[in-house]
């Protein structure tokens with residue numbers, strides 16, 4: 071695009087490590103989270119949540135709760151009928167069912183943690199007392215926990231109103247798969263059970279709703295990544311015009327994809343406010359967040375690989391069984407993991423044929439939703455651990471096997487139809503080999519084994535599909551268009567306001583997008599103010615998820631900003647009586663080529679645009695603002711993560727010693743921010759592969775309801791990291807930018823697991839088939855290896 075090209079030609083801030091302007095407020099404890107909002111007359115809410123994985127509810131006696139002084143209301147499904155309609159969740163494709171359900175189901179519990187009733191009271195304490203006082207008649211039913219059994223004909227149903235437990239069955243085939251498997255020299259098969267883990271943000275969910283009884287306007291504060299989608303998706307059920315809704319998600323203490331849903335509570339709290347005629351606040355506690363927000367990434371996978379006599383991969387098959395919850399999370403559904411996993415099966419490998427199957431059986435578990443690396447992580451972990459298994463079986467180096475099978479480092483369309491826009495698929499592997507001195511490390515590993523010390527090296531090259539635009543959304547049947555928008559305004563005093571429909575919750579958009587705006591306009595970075603996170607102050611857009619903001623908001627800013635820039639140059643040229651081609655604009659001041667004494671400031675041009683009257687160029691409208699949107703084509707970043715571990719064979723303890731990484735997200739806006747994103751996401755991948763596990767027992771009881779049961783890695787578990795970069799600009803996006811915010815959580819887990827398997831492979835045949843892998847599992851792998 072010509073506009074973006076000229077921005078890149080004169081870039082000054084893009085590519086610089088500008089310090090994050092959003093940080094001082096957080097570092098000094100002055101950020102305003104939803105719980106910091108206090109409204110006059112505000113009431114508080116607590117939920118009765120099901121302790122049963124599956125039960126009929128034959129009665130709820132509200133009176134003991136209502137008898138408590140300070141309890142204002144108890145709200146069940148019936149009470150909501152006049153103020154709240156159902157959610158209907160599906161994707162726009164034939165193979166997918168539709169689940170329509172009341173947002174508060176007070177008659178059937180289908181998972182531990184499901185909201186059943188709400189108590190509204192003067193304080194949270196009284197609301198909790200009210201919940202405890204409710205008398206509920208539960209009739210427990212058998213839970214359906216085994217996803218593969220849930221798929222069988224005649225299985226009991228999680229939802230008795232559905233014909234089967236399977237939310238969707240989707241098949242895809244390209245190329246001669248059976249021929250490739252017949253021709254193959256060797257074929258390999260793996261079953262992998264990827265565990266459940268979750269974002270577990272420091273700030274759990276939080277909603278305040280203020281339904282103004284005088285004006286019928288609704289203001290909602292919610293800790294969300296998608297304020298505008300909350301508006302669009304709850305307006306219907308709440309029966310209110312979007313124009314009367316304002317959604318504010320100011321400071322958000324970690325989203326990580328969990329907060330990219332439209333949660334039941336985000337409709338229930340507004341409905342409650344309407345019923346009681348007062349503002350209502352709900353702050354989620356840690357148990358609720360762990361049990362009842364959204365879980366992620368649990369999947370059973372069957373993979374087959376056909377390999378020829380030269381160790382060349384011919385074809386892949388993948389069956390992805392998403393272990394879903396009791397209903398599809400709104401609006402992305404439980405296909406959010408299996409469907410993308412199937413699409414990314416080829417990753418960096420050049421294969422001729424592929425066959426994939428996706429299923430999404432419902433079980434009596436918490437719904438499955440988005441979490442950093444959404445769609446990509448489990449499939450990546452299964453494929454990349456499998457490739458290490460295959461390398462060991464074939465007796466070849468796992469890195470060599472990958473390089474031999476890698477696609478060229480240029481634009482490439484995979485057999486599944488993903489249009490990669492160029493990358494460093496092999497170059498990033500080679501760069502990390504250099505960074506860690508791969509040969510030297512292998513020698514060290516061999517030496518240490520003689521001393522009974524088990525060092526392991528694990529590679530994980532990845533592709534991250536990012537910044538999905540509407541084309542990809544439509545191809546998959548997703549329920550929203552994926553454009554986004556930006557408005558760029560030069561104010562009368564020459565300062566600049568930029569707004570986007572994206573959402574800043576840790577990614578440093580206020581810094582990095584200001585870098586883009588400053589270069590686009592030719593003004594100082596300090597003069598830019600970026601606004602997001604409030605549906606009434608920023609342009610409409612779909613929010614931040616899918617590593618989309620740098621590309622989409624960045625591109626929209628380049629477009630809108632270029633329009634404004636053209637106008638100020640025209641106005642300045644007119645005022646200085648020269649032609650626009652002779653005007654130079656840099657650092658917010660205008661000058662004329664070859665005429666040093668002719669200059670104007672941005673403030674002078676601003677005043678001219680707003681209040682210049684007759685002095686303004688004829689035919690120009692007053693004001694300096696433009697709004698543009700950007701709906702990009704497909705773009706994919708890539709890279710390679712390597713983990714180095716030492717395993718204590720006696721105890722199974724894994725010492726994760728180092729992570730090295732080379733990432734490629736095309737043009738970088740701010741390398742320091744990119745490094746921070748890598749480090750954060752890598753920590754998530756470490757957690758998911760080695761520590762975090764949202765387990766249920768066979769009776770459907772939830773076993774990870776506190777941070778004593780659900781282990782995050784912290785600074786003691788996360789090692790030092792070396793992060794390097796290759797910049798292969800996208801050939802299709804504005805400015806060559808690709809997204810990157812999730813890569814670490816896609817790829818780090820497989821690197822750790824491959825390192826663990828590599829460390830103990832001297833004991834015999836080692837095959838990792840599940841996550842997470844803790845000391846017990848490591849011991850078991852050594853025992854089962856044969857020679858341990």
Ligand code: MCN
Nearest residue numbers: 325326327442576582616617618619620739740809810811
């Ligand atoms: N960036 C850059 N150059 C690029 C690409 C990105 O400088 N070529 C910068 C961007 O300008 C932005 C950051 O890196 O400041 C991340 O950009 P991008 O990859 O576009 O991702 P988004 O901003 O859209 O953020 C979403 C992504 C997702 S999907 C999850 S999940 C996640 C993540 O961001 N959640 C996070 N990182 C997080 N970081 C924090 N602190 N908190 C979360 O909840």
Ligand code: SMO
Nearest residue numbers: 327441442615616
């Ligand atoms: S899971 Mo990130 O919000 O796409």
